[in-house]
Amino acid sequence: MTKRKDVETKYMEARDEVYRALRSLNRRDFLRVSAAAAGAVAANGLLPPHSFTPVSVASAQGIEPFRFAYISDSHLYAPEINDRFIRQLMRAVDDVNRMDPQPDFVLYGGDLAQLGQPAELEIGKQILADVRAPLKMMVGEHDWYLDLGAKWRELFGEDKYSFDHKGVHFVVLNSVVEADFWTARGLTPMERMRTVAGLDNQRQSPFSVGEEQRTWLAANLASVPPSTPVIVFSHSPLYKLYRPWNFWTEDADEVQAILRRFRNVTVIHGHTHQLLTNRIGNIHFHGMLSTAWPWPYAPEGMPALTIQMNRQNPFDAADGLGDGRVAVHPDGLVDKIYDLWNRSRITVSREYTTSNGRADRPAVPNLPTY
Numbered sequence: 001m002t003k004r005k006d007v008e009t010k011y012m013e014a015r016d017e018v019y020r021a022l023r024s025l026n027r028r029d030f031l032r033v034s035a036a037a038a039g040a041v042a043a044n045g046l047l048p049p050h051s052f053t054p055v056s057v058a059s060a061q062g063i064e065p066f067r068f069a070y071i072s073d074s075h076l077y078a079p080e081i082n083d084r085f086i087r088q089l090m091r092a093v094d095d096v097n098r099m100d101p102q103p104d105f106v107l108y109g110g111d112l113a114q115l116g117q118p119a120e121l122e123i124g125k126q127i128l129a130d131v132r133a134p135l136k137m138m139v140g141e142h143d144w145y146l147d148l149g150a151k152w153r154e155l156f157g158e159d160k161y162s163f164d165h166k167g168v169h170f171v172v173l174n175s176v177v178e179a180d181f182w183t184a185r186g187l188t189p190m191e192r193m194r195t196v197a198g199l200d201n202q203r204q205s206p207f208s209v210g211e212e213q214r215t216w217l218a219a220n221l222a223s224v225p226p227s228t229p230v231i232v233f234s235h236s237p238l239y240k241l242y243r244p245w246n247f248w249t250e251d252a253d254e255v256q257a258i259l260r261r262f263r264n265v266t267v268i269h270g271h272t273h274q275l276l277t278n279r280i281g282n283i284h285f286h287g288m289l290s291t292a293w294p295w296p297y298a299p300e301g302m303p304a305l306t307i308q309m310n311r312q313n314p315f316d317a318a319d320g321l322g323d324g325r326v327a328v329h330p331d332g333l334v335d336k337i338y339d340l341w342n343r344s345r346i347t348v349s350r351e352y353t354t355s356n357g358r359a360d361r362p363a364v365p366n367l368p369t370y
Ligand SMILES: [Fe+2]
Pocket: 073, 075, 110, 111, 140, 271, 272, 273, 290
């Protein structure tokens, strides 16, 4: 008697079939796989990744509620070395492209490449070219330390900039500036890159925004009234979480001081590859998911507002990964929505962070993996 295949086996077989063709980045086949994944989620009674949730309008200050999406930390290698991370970024692009209605824009949160190689950044740009909504880019340390940003800037432009959208002032920072640890040691560009990529090797400087960008930020914000909501994108968390793993920004206190006069500030960051929520005074912080791998939580000093994801299934390479979106309310504060690919969605609402965790506590994401 033939053993009936379970849904996971069928799903993995469908994926394998398509992934065999993926070396040529066959997008049509890839879309077919994503549909299979969505079907598997539905079969397990979990929420589909992108059912539309309207944003409640709590107060009218002239700011129209809107949504943007994010994709982050894809850590691409050249396809002949590793195509799994490439497939996973394509899955995220497909996921975000299925949003209905489409987000106003998509923020890429940094670490597009693994070792800053031109081929890694170029394939990343090629895949991200399929994003339907306008794309905003941010840099991570893995993109930067081979050539100190030369290739990244050639492909994507400025590493720090600001823009205004529907009454909110947005700032994108390069928060992975390191003091020169390489010249005195005579490191080659690749040795420098590998040192930075090894987050916990204690052989590099901590990340910082740096004096030059802090001066730029202060000048950029000088004409923005305190009542204007500000949303900042940084790759590293703009607070001091755990220095031994470089989950840390050395001059976070100075950057926070620049942001303190605003009524409502949100910082959305990459780098930590996990659900992470913090609040320091007027500043609400949310970490983004990675499309490549989930990091474990730091062994000490976790922000009290963080709803920890349980350990990922070691037999499922995509567990704990995903993309997400952010619903911006009229006061500029946000609901941070984690679209975990193989688990139910987690929403960390504005009510949860403004009440310091007393209201609207998110469910612990402990459902079985799909
Ligand atoms: Fe990363």
